[in-house]
Amino acid sequence: MINDNRAHELIVSGIHLDLTPSLKTYVQEKSDRLFRHEERIVRLRVEVECDPKQTPAQRFTAKGHIEIHGPDMNASVTTDECHKAVSLLVDKLDRMLRRRSRFFKVKRHRTTLPEFNPGLLPDPI
Template identity: 80%
Template structure:
């Protein structure tokens, strides 16, 4: 069962870089994975920047900004190739989303459990 009726917005922009159709398709495929894992994502913005002044291993920077219900999430990755930067960025954001999901789940379960210390028995009413 696919939830294709939800509206997820993806914005891809290049800074000092022309976005090729293959790069746009690659970003779309990677973003689809994030949208599948987290249904509360409203908007996902990706900026790919090329800086020829940097050393070769840090020429491409991929920045991601996820607007989600709650605090927004931001991440940045620097590498030597644009596709690799996008891949690393989506992996990093996926880890952040999973961590956030686990934290919310633990917090929800922790709040529902009664706080009893060792040897304490609740008084009958």
């Protein structure tokens, strides 16, 4: 699914789970927030997994992989409901993108010049 004629790409897949159209649209609506906050995202891959052997509190796992200019980001969330897992995953990826953005902003504005101490210089002749 291509988003708004841009280079953004969203891939939704289900593992041991049938993806319903409502779940696909839910993932797309939630992931639009990520595309709005960061324009350099090339591809977002969301995998929703259902493991019936796990306890009911850890049955659904949502994994997100963001391909971005720079190092890729991966996150995973495990909960008891599918929609809740997707929502928590998008929140986690959003926090990761904000932290990355703040890191680059601080790095860009950091002064790297050493402190100048005139007492250490020799006297002119």
